[in-house]
Amino acid sequence: MKKHIAFLLWAFLPFLASAQQAIFNRITIQSPEVNADNSVTIRYNGAKAKSVQVTGDFLENGAVANLAENKDGIWEYTSAPLAPELYSYSLIVDGLKINDPNNIAYSRDVASITNTFIISKEKGDKGDLYRVNRVPHGSIRRMWYHSATLGMDRKLTVYTPAGYESSNKKYPVFYLLHGAGGDEEAWMTLGRTSQVLDNLIAQGKAEPMIVVMTNGNAWAEAAPGESPEGFTVPSMRATKQAMEGGFELHFPEVISFIEKNFRTYTDKKHRAIAGLSMGSMHSLNISKYYADKFHYVGLFSGARIGDRENTTCPVYVNFDAQMAKLFANKPALYFLACGKTDNAKKGMDSLKAYLDEHGYPCEYMETDGGHIWRNWRVYLSVFAPRLFK
Amino acid sequence: MKKHIAFLLWAFLPFLASAQQAIFNRITIQSPEVNADNSVTIRYNGAKAKSVQVTGDFLENGAVANLAENKDGIWEYTSAPLAPELYSYSLIVDGLKINDPNNIAYSRDVASITNTFIISKEKGDKGDLYRVNRVPHGSIRRMWYHSATLGMDRKLTVYTPAGYESSNKKYPVFYLLHGAGGDEEAWMTLGRTSQVLDNLIAQGKAEPMIVVMTNGNAWAEAAPGESPEGFTVPSMRATKQAMEGGFELHFPEVISFIEKNFRTYTDKKHRAIAGLSMGSMHSLNISKYYADKFHYVGLFSGARIGDRENTTCPVYVNFDAQMAKLFANKPALYFLACGKTDNAKKGMDSLKAYLDEHGYPCEYMETDGGHIWRNWRVYLSVFAPRLFK
Numbered sequence: 001m002k003k004h005i006a007f008l009l010w011a012f013l014p015f016l017a018s019a020q021q022a023i024f025n026r027i028t029i030q031s032p033e034v035n036a037d038n039s040v041t042i043r044y045n046g047a048k049a050k051s052v053q054v055t056g057d058f059l060e061n062g063a064v065a066n067l068a069e070n071k072d073g074i075w076e077y078t079s080a081p082l083a084p085e086l087y088s089y090s091l092i093v094d095g096l097k098i099n100d101p102n103n104i105a106y107s108r109d110v111a112s113i114t115n116t117f118i119i120s121k122e123k124g125d126k127g128d129l130y131r132v133n134r135v136p137h138g139s140i141r142r143m144w145y146h147s148a149t150l151g152m153d154r155k156l157t158v159y160t161p162a163g164y165e166s167s168n169k170k171y172p173v174f175y176l177l178h179g180a181g182g183d184e185e186a187w188m189t190l191g192r193t194s195q196v197l198d199n200l201i202a203q204g205k206a207e208p209m210i211v212v213m214t215n216g217n218a219w220a221e222a223a224p225g226e227s228p229e230g231f232t233v234p235s236m237r238a239t240k241q242a243m244e245g246g247f248e249l250h251f252p253e254v255i256s257f258i259e260k261n262f263r264t265y266t267d268k269k270h271r272a273i274a275g276l277s278m279g280s281m282h283s284l285n286i287s288k289y290y291a292d293k294f295h296y297v298g299l300f301s302g303a304r305i306g307d308r309e310n311t312t313c314p315v316y317v318n319f320d321a322q323m324a325k326l327f328a329n330k331p332a333l334y335f336l337a338c339g340k341t342d343n344a345k346k347g348m349d350s351l352k353a354y355l356d357e358h359g360y361p362c363e364y365m366e367t368d369g370g371h372i373w374r375n376w377r378v379y380l381s382v383f384a385p386r387l388f389k
Numbered sequence: 390m391k392k393h394i395a396f397l398l399w400a401f402l403p404f405l406a407s408a409q410q411a412i413f414n415r416i417t418i419q420s421p422e423v424n425a426d427n428s429v430t431i432r433y434n435g436a437k438a439k440s441v442q443v444t445g446d447f448l449e450n451g452a453v454a455n456l457a458e459n460k461d462g463i464w465e466y467t468s469a470p471l472a473p474e475l476y477s478y479s480l481i482v483d484g485l486k487i488n489d490p491n492n493i494a495y496s497r498d499v500a501s502i503t504n505t506f507i508i509s510k511e512k513g514d515k516g517d518l519y520r521v522n523r524v525p526h527g528s529i530r531r532m533w534y535h536s537a538t539l540g541m542d543r544k545l546t547v548y549t550p551a552g553y554e555s556s557n558k559k560y561p562v563f564y565l566l567h568g569a570g571g572d573e574e575a576w577m578t579l580g581r582t583s584q585v586l587d588n589l590i591a592q593g594k595a596e597p598m599i600v601v602m603t604n605g606n607a608w609a610e611a612a613p614g615e616s617p618e619g620f621t622v623p624s625m626r627a628t629k630q631a632m633e634g635g636f637e638l639h640f641p642e643v644i645s646f647i648e649k650n651f652r653t654y655t656d657k658k659h660r661a662i663a664g665l666s667m668g669s670m671h672s673l674n675i676s677k678y679y680a681d682k683f684h685y686v687g688l689f690s691g692a693r694i695g696d697r698e699n700t701t702c703p704v705y706v707n708f709d710a711q712m713a714k715l716f717a718n719k720p721a722l723y724f725l726a727c728g729k730t731d732n733a734k735k736g737m738d739s740l741k742a743y744l745d746e747h748g749y750p751c752e753y754m755e756t757d758g759g760h761i762w763r764n765w766r767v768y769l770s771v772f773a774p775r776l777f778k
Contacts, residue, residue, distance in 0.1 A: 027500045048484065095437065098487045104500055105614055111416045111493055118619070134617045137533040137542065143554070144526040153526065165532070165650050225494055228523045230507070261554050 029074060031102040032089075032117045038081045040117060042089070043102065047073025049093050056089025056114070057374070058082055064092065084127035085374060086192065088114040107189045109373070110181035124203065129381055130192040135202035136162030140194055142184075142226075145257040149250040154215055155222035156254065157184045159194050160262065161201055161208035170263045172270035172388040173210045175254070176380070177279030179302070183223035184215040187380075190373040196381055207388040209272075212258055216279055218246030245315035248285045255293070268329070272387045274298025276376045277344065284351075285315050288322035291329055298335045298383045300376055301344040303351035327360040333386055337365040337379040344371060418463060420491040421478075421506045427470045429506060431478070432491065436462025438482050445478025445503070446763070447471055453481065473516035474763060475581065477503040496578045498762070499570035513592065518770055519581040524591035525551030529583055531573075531615075534646040538639040543604055544611035545643065546573045548583050549651065550590055550597035559652045561777040562599045564643070565769070566664030566671050568691070572612035573604040576769075579762040585770055596777040598661075601647055605668055607635030634704035637674045644682070657718070661776045663687025665765045666733065673740075674704050677711035680718055685776050687724045689768040690733040690760055692740040716749040722775055726754040726768040733760060 031043035042054045044067060052067040052075040059065055059079070067075035088107065090097050099106060103115045120127025138161045144153045164171065176193065178186035187193045193211060200206035221227035259266050273294045275283040280302030287297040308316035327334075334355070338348040348364075355362045365382060367375050420432035431443045433456060441456040441464040448454055448468070456464035477496065479486050488495060492504045509516025530547045553560065565582065567575035576582045582600060589595035610616035648655050662683045664672040669691030676686040697705035716723075723744070727737040737753075744751045754771060756764050 093485055094483065096482055096485060096487065097490075098485065099502065101486075104497060104502070105619075106502065108493060113488065113493070113495065131619070132611075132615060132617050134542075137544075139530055139532040141528055141530045143528040144551075153523075155526075162533075222521075226521060228521050230494075230520070 027102050027104075029102055031100055032115075034117065034119060035078070038084075038119050038121055039079045040082060040087075040119070041076060041078045042067065042091070042100070044075040044091055044093065044100070045073065045102070046075060046093060049075065051092075051094055053092040054089055055092060055097070056087060057372075058085070058087040058089065082119045084120050084125035086116060086118050086127070086130045086190075086377070088116050088190075090114050109186075109190055126378070126381075129199050130195050130377065131199075132195055133199055133202070135198055137198050138162050138194060138201075139164065140188070143261070144222075145253065147250050147253050149253065150218055150246060152221050154220075155184055155226055156215065156257075157188055157213040158258070158262070159197055159211040159213075161197065161210070163208060164210075164263075168263070170265050170270075171208060171210045172272070173212060173258055173262075173264050174272040174274070174296075174384070174387060175212045175214065175283075177214060177216050177273070177275030177282050179216075179275070179277030179279050182279075183217065183220070183226075184213050185223045185226075187213045190377075191380065192377055193380065196377065197384065200381070200384055205385045209384075209388060210258070210262055210264060212254065214254055216247050216275070216282055218250065244311060245285065245313040247282055248289060248315040249313075251286050252290070268292055269295045269332070270388060272296035272298070274300060274335075274380075274383055275302070276300040276379075277302040277371065280344075287331075288319075288326045289315050291322060291325040295331055296333045296335075296383075296387050297331055298333075298337070298379065299348070299351070300337050300379045300383075301339065301342050301348070301371055303336070303344070303347040305347075305351050305354045323354075323358070323360065327358070334360065334362040335365070335383055335386070336362060337367070337375070337382070339367050339369040339371065339375045341368075341370045342375070416491050416493075418491055420489055421504075423506065423508060424467070427473075427508050427510055428468045429471060429476075429508070430465060430467045431456065431480070431489070433464040433480055433482065433489070434462065434491070435464060435482060438464065440481075440483055442481040443478055444481060444486070445476060446761075447474075447476040447478065471508045473509050473511075473514040475505060475507045475516065475519045475579075475766070477505050477579075479503050498575075498579055515767070515770075518588050519584050519766065520588075521584055522588055522591070524587055526587050527551050527583060527590075528553065529577070532650070533611075534642065536639050536642050538642065539607055539635060541610050543609075544573055544615055545604065545646075546577055546602040547647070547651070548586055548600040548602075550586065550599070552597060553599075553652075557652070559654050560597060560599045561659035561661070562601060562647055562651075562653050563661040563663070563685075563773070563776060564601045564603065564672075566603060566605050566662070566668030568605075568664070568666030568668050571668075572606065572609070572615075573602050574612045574615075576602045579766075580769065581766055582769065585766065586773065589770070589773055594774045598773075598777060599647070599651055599653060601643065603643055605636050605664070605671055607639065633700060634674070634702040636671055637678060637704040638702075640675050641679070657681055658684045658721070659777060661685035661687070663689060663724070663769075663772055664691070665689040665768075666691040666760065669733075676720075677708075677715045678704050680711060680714040684720055685722045685724075685772075686720055687722075687726070687768065687772045688737070688740070689726050689765050689772075690728065690731050690737070692725070692733070692736040694736075694740050694743045712743075712747070712749065716747070723749065723751040724754070724772055724775070725751055726756070726764070726771070728756050728758045728760065728764045730757075730759045731764070 028045050029043045033041045044052045053064045055064045067077040069075045100115045105116045118127045141158045271294050273283045280299040287294045307319050338345050352364050417434050418432045422430040433441045442453045444453045456466040458464045489504045494505045507516045527550045533542045660683050662672045669688040676683045696708050727734050741753050
């Protein structure tokens with residue numbers, strides 16, 4: 001066996017060593033390390049550093065913890081035992097925020113790139129749901145569709161459940177929309193959509209379904225780096241299309257593309273739509289404007305009632321009439337979810353009051369915390385099992 | 390319009406601001422900025438920093454350049470005009486290597502996460518080939534297949550050319566293999582495979598084809614973070630399967646999966662295989678062991694001639710007989726490529742001498758530089774247009 005290892009080293013190590021010259025990094029220590037008691041140990045190799053800290057959402061809101069240095073120049077911090085969750089963090093070395101050079105798990109959230117780790121205590125908990133488990137896996141497709149109304153080719157992400165390729169069955173479709181600053185990748189990375197769906201379906205908790213993740217920025221062809229615009233920094237550019245319902249008005253093109261290219265049911269009972277923040281407002285608008293298209297509607301942390309001033313865009317006027325038409329069609333589920341300290345809570349509460357006042361049936365889920373992915377993953381995990389049953 | 394912008398700000402900015410609390414980053418300045426003369430300006434906002442440097446492959450091998458500070462605490466460095474290329478770099482702030490906090494373009498190469506930018510001078514140059522252009526785009530699928538021989542589900546990445554979904558045509562298949570430390574994502578990120586293929590096909594230089602990118606680590610189910618093992622640090626673990634031809638012996642399972650799930654031709658003339666480094670050796674082995682399967686073979690920076698000692702694995706013995714059988718089947722192209730300073734050059738030269746000695750037709754492309762992605766992107770760009778014509 002020794003000889004075999006020697007062969008491998010001979011064969012590949014010299015290549016790797018030279019592959020990227022000065023900028024090539026090597027993993028030197030294990031960080032993070034999830035311990036048996038579900039605490040996490042963060043390490044940093046830095047004999048020259050004067051102070052090393054960690055900041056992240058596994059600490060109290062906004063908190064920073066100090067790493068302690070041992071005699072070998074390895075800095076270390078061990079947290080309290082943590083609840084099951086996907087956590088994000090960064091290191092702070094001598095006052096400078098950096099990514100953990102020993103952790104290749106990271107996600108981009110708008111313009112922030114942070115390291116991540118997952119805590120899971122037992123089968124079926126949140127961490128377990130967000131992990132890749134040894135279950136049948138769906139496929140992910142990144143595809144381009146043409147939008148005649150927006151005048152461009154646009155990218156979207158499609159999850160098809162395990163078994164899609166090996167069967168001739170038709171599937172229901174769940175359209176899942178991101179928030180401002182996000183794109184067609186947002187629900188895939190911090191949202192963990194493919195892991196959540198794989199696991200829920202494998203556990204028999206959710207029906208096999210197709211999930212379509214669009215780009216909700218009507219001015220954009222695709223996520224940063226995926227479009228001809230290059231790596232434009234995500235922003236909330238106010239363009240004509242963004243302000244005047246461009247995304248909502250073009251949405252039938254998405255539905256047509258999906259129903260043409262995948263084996264889907266094409267009736268209202270087999271369509272769901274949900275979104276977070278800006279995507280929640282998009283879902284609210286789309287579901288009422290196309291009042292006979294969606295049987296399930298999920299609004300996560302974003303709502304607005306009434307007509308928008310200074311616009312003639314058909315999406316933003318006749319709010320009362322559109323809502324009346326939607327509920328006349330008796331959607332199977334109209335689901336609101338929001339964090340108790342979420343900046344969107346006021347809008348969500350107003351919408352709930354409006355629905356109650358008009359006798360429109362809905363459900364309202366309230367969680368701790370604010371306008372964060374931790375909540376949106378929970379809402380997805382609760383909403384998806386309610387669909388198509 | 391002002392009112393509209395105000396609405397957007399009201400609606401989303403407070404949410405964004407609170408979204409990730411302490412770890413949320415904001416883009417403050419433009420870095421990098423590609424200038425009209427194809428120089429690049431790197432900037433860093435750091436009034437507290439004592440020294441700011443940049444290191445990257447757009448500088449001389451291993452070099453580091455100093456940024457200069459202006460009165461506002463913005464540090465800046467402008468390079469010489471650069472040749473068309475995809476470049477990688479990192480910042481060094483007070484001696485600490487960090488990613489550029491104002492650039493969301495980055496790639497992971499084994500364990501290194503570095504920022505990237507692309508320089509292009511004109512239509513058709515290297516930078517243009519690596520960019521997303523306004524051309525018809527193929528689709529990318531991440532799928533799982535079952536390997537009975539390796540006893541696991543495994544992930545692979547498949548590029549289908551523009552038009553695949555809207556036609557009933559059959560397509561040829563190009564199997565493209567990564568190197569040690571890589572995975573089924575390696576050719577997609579620093580290799581820019583989907584951009585290169587989209588652009589070459591749009592320019593009429595390459596035939597529309599399916600490209601299959603496998604995971605060549607026989608012990609692994611998928612890339613770090615994509616498998617049940619979690620974010621295991623990439624390494625060259627020497628396992629039974631890795632050492633004894635596990636990947637090569639299971640390869641027919643990949644071909645079966647692809648030909649079952651895609652509209653492909655299924656004859657030798659419509660199959661190609663190529664790889665870099667470890668993937669080059671895999672391609673060498675697979676093409677000779679299954680001597681009637683591939684009409685086009687590309688070996689980029691990795692070769693080994695003769696029988697392996699201390700093994701009875703059928704892939705690694707009877708080298709002469711297998712090569713004789715392969716060339717008796719008259720492959721359309723047997724293509725070698727290597728950098729002049731590549732550590733793999735000696736092996737490639739030996740193989741070239743062996744081929745010449747036996748009268749086996751081949752082509753040998755030599756480029757400047759070493760064992761780097763810059764070369765492998767070029768080899769892909771040269772090899773792909775030669776296929777299926």
